[in-house]
Amino acid sequence: MPETTARAKEVTAEPDLEEIEVRELIRVIPAHHARANDPEAGDLPGAMNLDAVSAWYGAFRAVRDVSMAIPSRQVTAMIGPSGCGKSTLIRTLNRMHEVIPGSRVGGRVELDGQDIYGSTVDPVRVRRVVGMVFQRPNPFPTMSIFDNVAAGVKLAGPRPDRPVAEIVEHSLRRAALWDEVKDKLASRAVALSGGQQQRLCIARALAVEPEVLLMDEPCSALDPIATAKIEDLVRELRDSVTIVIVTHNLQQAARISDQTAFFFVDEARSGHLVEIGPTSAIFVAPREQLTQDYVSGRFG
Amino acid sequence: MNRMTDTGPVPARISLEPTVAEASRRRRDRAWTWACFAAAGTIVFLLGAIVAMVVINGLRSLSVQFFTEEMFGYEEGGALAAILGTLQIVPLATLIAAPIGVLAGIYMAETPDGRVAGLLRLATETLAGIPSVVIGIFAFTVIVVPTQTYSAFAAIVAIAVIMIPLVARSTEEIVRLVPGSVREASLALGIPQWRTTVSVVIRTAAAGILTAIMLAVARGAGETAPLILTNVGNQSVNVGDLGNAMDSLPLFIYFNSGLPSEFLIGQAWAASLVLLAFVLVINVAVRARTIGRRAA
Numbered sequence: 001m002p003e004t005t006a007r008a009k010e011v012t013a014e015p016d017l018e019e020i021e022v023r024e025l026i027r028v029i030p031a032h033h034a035r036a037n038d039p040e041a042g043d044l045p046g047a048m049n050l051d052a053v054s055a056w057y058g059a060f061r062a063v064r065d066v067s068m069a070i071p072s073r074q075v076t077a078m079i080g081p082s083g084c085g086k087s088t089l090i091r092t093l094n095r096m097h098e099v100i101p102g103s104r105v106g107g108r109v110e111l112d113g114q115d116i117y118g119s120t121v122d123p124v125r126v127r128r129v130v131g132m133v134f135q136r137p138n139p140f141p142t143m144s145i146f147d148n149v150a151a152g153v154k155l156a157g158p159r160p161d162r163p164v165a166e167i168v169e170h171s172l173r174r175a176a177l178w179d180e181v182k183d184k185l186a187s188r189a190v191a192l193s194g195g196q197q198q199r200l201c202i203a204r205a206l207a208v209e210p211e212v213l214l215m216d217e218p219c220s221a222l223d224p225i226a227t228a229k230i231e232d233l234v235r236e237l238r239d240s241v242t243i244v245i246v247t248h249n250l251q252q253a254a255r256i257s258d259q260t261a262f263f264f265v266d267e268a269r270s271g272h273l274v275e276i277g278p279t280s281a282i283f284v285a286p287r288e289q290l291t292q293d294y295v296s297g298r299f300g
Numbered sequence: 301m302n303r304m305t306d307t308g309p310v311p312a313r314i315s316l317e318p319t320v321a322e323a324s325r326r327r328r329d330r331a332w333t334w335a336c337f338a339a340a341g342t343i344v345f346l347l348g349a350i351v352a353m354v355v356i357n358g359l360r361s362l363s364v365q366f367f368t369e370e371m372f373g374y375e376e377g378g379a380l381a382a383i384l385g386t387l388q389i390v391p392l393a394t395l396i397a398a399p400i401g402v403l404a405g406i407y408m409a410e411t412p413d414g415r416v417a418g419l420l421r422l423a424t425e426t427l428a429g430i431p432s433v434v435i436g437i438f439a440f441t442v443i444v445v446p447t448q449t450y451s452a453f454a455a456i457v458a459i460a461v462i463m464i465p466l467v468a469r470s471t472e473e474i475v476r477l478v479p480g481s482v483r484e485a486s487l488a489l490g491i492p493q494w495r496t497t498v499s500v501v502i503r504t505a506a507a508g509i510l511t512a513i514m515l516a517v518a519r520g521a522g523e524t525a526p527l528i529l530t531n532v533g534n535q536s537v538n539v540g541d542l543g544n545a546m547d548s549l550p551l552f553i554y555f556n557s558g559l560p561s562e563f564l565i566g567q568a569w570a571a572s573l574v575l576l577a578f579v580l581v582i583n584v585a586v587r588a589r590t591i592g593r594r595a596a
């Protein structure tokens with residue numbers, strides 16, 4: 001027994017191994033991360049800004065004082081251990097947190113400079129501009145593929161200026177699903193594979209032309225091939241929509257995001273922002289020891 | 301690791317011979333299995349016996365005239381008036397009960413923690429528990445007595461009152477089964493709350509709600525006590541005159557089976573068969589649909 005503990009200690013103490021892991025991660029970070037410094041990006045719509053955002057479930061404060069900027073037309077990844085409030089925080093960005101009875105949001109969330117919690121702001125409007133994709137694919141079970149994508153256009157908002165069929169096709173193409181479903185638009189959405197269902201949900205969200213797309217662990221219920229497809233998709237969508245993605249997969253964060261935010265829990269189990277920066281910086285040279293420990297896989 | 305140095309007794313070989321406790325447990329196990337099987341068998345036997353009796357006696361008296369003629373005196377005619385009556389009373393009662401029941405059920409399901417919903421749920425449960433004869437007396441008192449006439453209208457109201465809580469309760473259960481993720485998906489698309497309920501939640505639950513209504517119809521079609529109190533005294537065809545009494549299958553069965561006429565008793569059996577077939581068809585159709593959906 002004492003022998004094995006000694007060996008375990010040796011492994012964790014071995015600096016080379018860790019560095020190799022981190023380097024592995026960095027190797028997959030593509031060159032496009034340069035966008036983080038692109039001055040033009042600032043003028044496009046879909047930029048968000050969080051100022052001391054907190055979120056409560058009843059008396060429990062799940063998120064504490066998070067301040068960060070979400071630049072437009074970039075991919076922002078949120079990482080951190082389970083229960084650190086990533087889902088809670090991302091749901092404050094489209095006012096979905098308040099749907100839960102007893103919940104409350106504090107602080108200020110701005111979308112292109114306007115407070116989305118302003119007293120005159122209709123949450124329904126916010127949700128049309130800030131779309132969302134959930135962890136488990138959740139197509140409307142009794143609707144056809146076509147109706148799923150058309151739902152947002154048909155059931156809400158102003159009358160579209162284009163034919164609905166055109167919007168559906170365009171959205172399915174943007175979600176890289178068109179070729180797979182174009183011959184069965186009338187069949188039930190639940191007959192699709194999990195990965196296809198998730199891309200359908202992305203198409204459904206895109207159909208209402210959001211400026212921001214929130215994705216809460218969109219690949220965690222998918223196999224590696226379906227995951228790769230969603231990642232490709234995120235990279236492509238990034239030119240037309242701001243993306244915030246929660247992920248437990250550090251490689252995924254490294255592969256697809258421009259900036260990364262790392263969250264952790266304090267003694268009261270409230271989640272808070274430890275560090276945010278360009279993805280390459282977070283994975284290669286984080287400022288905080290905690291971040292370093294997390295991205296090198298020492299816990300979580 | 302220490303076994304080599306251990307000096308304890310050599311452990312006995314494992315034996316799979318049943319112990320006394322095991323054998324007695326198996327006996328008890330078998331006894332209970334048989335008890336459950338016998339109880340289940342009793343239910344199947346009762347259903348089979350009733351259906352067989354109604355089918356055998358009913359078929360004997362079922363004829364073309366049964367469906368095409370009114371009753372003339374004691375020896376001639378059919379149940380046309382009763383069939384047409386039931387075909388009016390039950391759909392009209394459904395027309396009243398279904399919207400109220402469905403809307404109340406949706407309200408209870410969508411505002412599960414509200415105080416109003418709680419009261420509504422209590423009221424629904426209580427209403428469902430009131431014996432149908434009491435509901436018949438209620439309709440008699442508030443409609444028959446003031447209007448001074450038995451009427452199909454009073455019967456429709458009484459049957460509707462019986463159906464409403466049935467529809468409301470099952471609708472609530474079915475709407476609750478719609479996953480929260482479906483609601484969330486809709487709200488997150490910027491679809492307003494009311495639209496989410498109407499176009500997404502209800503649409504998802506539509507098949508189940510229809511099932512709930514159909515089961516209530518099956519129940520309403522067979523209710524007899526409220527009809528006896530509200531809607532007696534007319535054996536002729538009445539189409540559309542809700543202000544007067546209207547014959548119906550349960551009444552036809554009730555009155556004819558008590559008369560000293562072989563012919564009329566036979567007609568009552570035939571009417572029982574028709575009513576039973578109606579209810580069984582609904583139940584089987586509902587069952588087939590639910591099973592089909594589960595398998596899909």
Ligand SMILES: Nc1ncnc2c1ncn2[C@@H]1O[C@H](COP(=O)(O)OP(=O)(O)OP(=O)(O)O)[C@@H](O)[C@H]1O
Pocket residue numbers: 057060062080081082083084085086087088089100269271
């Ligand atoms: N509906 C709720 N009611 C009460 N507490 C909740 C609710 N949802 C989440 N919490 C709590 O809020 C905290 C943050 O949860 P959240 O789901 O935001 O974490 P997360 O970072 O998304 O975790 P994971 O990575 O496991 O998805 C947790 O302590 C959780 O128990």
Ligand SMILES: [Mg+2]
Pocket residue numbers: 086087088216
């Ligand atoms: Mg989460």
